[in-house]
Amino acid sequence: MTDARWQAVARATGLLGADGVPRATVFAEMSALAARTGAVNLGQGFPDVDGPTSVAQAAADAILGGANQYPPGPGIPVLRQAVAAHQLAHYGLRWDPDTEVLVTAGATEALAAAVLALAGPGDEVLTLEPFYDSYAAVIAMAGATHTTAPLRVAPEGFRLDLDALAAAFTDRTRLVLVNTPHNPTGTVLTTTELEAIARLAQEHDAIVLTDEVYEHLLLRDDTGARPAHVPIATLPGMADRTLSVSSAGKTFSFTGWKIGWVTGPERLVTAVRTVKQFLTYVSGAPFQPAVAFALTEPSVAVWVDELADSLSRRRDLLCDGLIAAGFTVVRPQGTYFVLADAAPLGYSDGAELCRDLPALAGVVGVPVSAFTHAGSDVDRALRSWVRFTFVKREDVLDEAVRRLRGLRPTPGAQA
Numbered sequence: 001m002t003d004a005r006w007q008a009v010a011r012a013t014g015l016l017g018a019d020g021v022p023r024a025t026v027f028a029e030m031s032a033l034a035a036r037t038g039a040v041n042l043g044q045g046f047p048d049v050d051g052p053t054s055v056a057q058a059a060a061d062a063i064l065g066g067a068n069q070y071p072p073g074p075g076i077p078v079l080r081q082a083v084a085a086h087q088l089a090h091y092g093l094r095w096d097p098d099t100e101v102l103v104t105a106g107a108t109e110a111l112a113a114a115v116l117a118l119a120g121p122g123d124e125v126l127t128l129e130p131f132y133d134s135y136a137a138v139i140a141m142a143g144a145t146h147t148t149a150p151l152r153v154a155p156e157g158f159r160l161d162l163d164a165l166a167a168a169f170t171d172r173t174r175l176v177l178v179n180t181p182h183n184p185t186g187t188v189l190t191t192t193e194l195e196a197i198a199r200l201a202q203e204h205d206a207i208v209l210t211d212e213v214y215e216h217l218l219l220r221d222d223t224g225a226r227p228a229h230v231p232i233a234t235l236p237g238m239a240d241r242t243l244s245v246s247s248a249g250k251t252f253s254f255t256g257w258k259i260g261w262v263t264g265p266e267r268l269v270t271a272v273r274t275v276k277q278f279l280t281y282v283s284g285a286p287f288q289p290a291v292a293f294a295l296t297e298p299s300v301a302v303w304v305d306e307l308a309d310s311l312s313r314r315r316d317l318l319c320d321g322l323i324a325a326g327f328t329v330v331r332p333q334g335t336y337f338v339l340a341d342a343a344p345l346g347y348s349d350g351a352e353l354c355r356d357l358p359a360l361a362g363v364v365g366v367p368v369s370a371f372t373h374a375g376s377d378v379d380r381a382l383r384s385w386v387r388f389t390f391v392k393r394e395d396v397l398d399e400a401v402r403r404l405r406g407l408r409p410t411p412g413a414q415a
């Protein structure tokens with residue numbers, strides 16, 4: 001007997017308990033633990049400061065101005081035009097706002113609709129590993145098989161294993177789900193890595209679906225330079241087989257608005273729209289004009305740039321604190337997140353550390369096992385790793401760092 005789809009989803013996300021009842025996600029478990037213990041919650045990644053007031057005002061004006069009924073199915077024209085203009089200005093990608101841009105209920109719906117539209121039983125969907133948790137769920141909903149290519153810790157950070165990538169492709173690989181900048185590792189894929197994915201996708205005639213919600217959250221390195229975000233759709237021959245997904249949530253610090261979009265060639269966007277139509281149909285009528293304003297208003301672009309700089313500083317603050325506490329960290333190049341290895345603290349299991357951390361240090365993180373397939377080689381390699389977010393106010397991070405200092409065993413103290 002096969003699982004019902006909801007059981008397949010629970011199983012794919014590691015949530016199906018031995019009793020057949022799904023458990024809460026580790027994100028919910030850790031947030032509840034933080035609330036119960038008063039720990040600083042560096043688990044779930046959402047900003048504790050809202051985005052620009054001018055953008056919030058635009059949404060408020062839209063509500064009072066009557067933008068309160070169903071918007072057009074593909075999204076309001078002014079937002080589709082703003083998304084098309086953004087792709088052209090930043091990346092030189094030219095899409096027709098009427099047929100090649102679709103507004104969705106966040107990036108989550110865009111990804112779900114794309115996977116449901118393009119993959120089914122017998123198909124493989126290849127993602128990086130570790131992977132964002134919704135990928136495994138939606139691949140299971142589609143009845144497809146989830147295969148992965150590992151990111152491995154190297155001196156330069158987490159890097160894609162190109163041999164393992166090539167080995168992960170098969171003739172059944174229908175869709176390759178790329179994510180850069182990458183959650184949870186904070187890696188920004190290099191052009192070499194993206195070219196390897198592109199070449200293999202072409203050889204195997206696979207479609208690429210790329211999650212670029214952190215496209216503007218690029219962090220400075222020691223020399224003060226920011227890494228370049230290269231959309232895989234810009235590589236030779238790729239625009240015609242790539243669906244690019246992004247959203248307003250991370251870029252503008254309005255994660256609760258859930259306005260996302262997908263761009264790509266008409267035949268692929270039509271496939272996504274056909275499914276999306278019957279998931280939510282439409283969403284966020286008053287937020288759509290506000291996001292169009294955010295995408296086109298120069299002062300908001302300056303705000304986003306300052307956010308990325310502020311995140312660079314907050315990354316350094318948290319990384320230095322984690323190192324001082326005894327963790328090994330890989331300094332992220334983008335996103336809100338840093339991965340830290342708890343092995344030097346004597347923990348071989350990140351989940352165990354996460355359950356102990358509120359009592360030990362008054363801080364909450366999320367084990368990297370929430371982003372891996374149980375028992376995979378990445379799962380084993382990153383068993384002792386934990387994800388922390390730094391998209392919190394500096395005073396909150398200062399407090400977390402102060403508390404974490406108590407974690408390091410004092411030299412000479414009794415073991």
Ligand SMILES: *Cc1c(COP(=O)(O)O)cnc(C)c1O
Nearest residue numbers: 106107108132183213247249260
């Ligand atoms: C937050 C996040 C999303 C979800 O974006 P929404 O626009 O809120 O749906 C998708 N992918 C990654 C990697 C994320 O971190």
